[in-house]
Amino acid sequence: MNHHSRVNPFEIALWILAVALLAVGGAGALWASRVMNGGYTCTGDNCSPPVDYALAQTFYMMSPPLVTAGLVAAVLSIALRAGLSGIARRTAEMGSSAAEPEDASTVGAAAGQQSAPESTATSANDGPTVRAAPVSFAPPQFRSRRRAIDHSAFKRPGAE
DSSP: OOOOOOOOHHHHHHHHHHHHHHHHHHHHHHHHHHHHHHOOOOBTTBOOOOTTHHHHHHHHHHHHHHHHHHHHHHHHHHHHHHHHHHHHHHHHHHHHHHHSOOOHHHHHHHHHHHHHHHHHOOOGGGSSOOOOOOOOOOOOOOOOSOOOOOOTTTSOOOOO
16 A cells, blocks of 8 residues: 655644644643742842743743643544544545446446437338337436445454
C-alpha cells in the first residue's frame, strides 16, 4: 500500500503551533514558578518585588491555557491527518475501481443495443416496416436519498 500523500502546509503550521504553544506554556510555567516561589526579602526601606514579578504573574496565569491550546492543536492536527488519509484512500479506491476495464461481452452487448434501432429501420421496398419503440417521457429516476445502515464499525472484518 504505497500512497503518495501531498504535504498540507496548514497541517505543518498546525504542528509547529502545537509544539510552540506546548513549549512556551511549559517553560513559562517553570520559570514563573521559580520566580514566584523564590521569594524576596525586605532590607530596610527597600521592600519592592523583583523586577520581573509582573511578567512572572502573567506567565503563571497564561501557562495553563497555552498548554491546553497546544494539546488541542496537536489533537486537531492528528485528526486532520486521519481525515485527509481517509479521503485519499477512498479516492484511490474509487480511481482504481473506475480504471478496471469492462468485460468485452458487456461492451459488445451495449454497442449492439445502441445500434439495434438503426438496423431495424427498413425501407419501403424491404417488406413490412418495423417501428422502433417510442421514446419514454417518464420522469428521471434519481437515486434514493436513504442510505443503507452501515454497521461496519461494529463487525469483524471478513476473512478474505
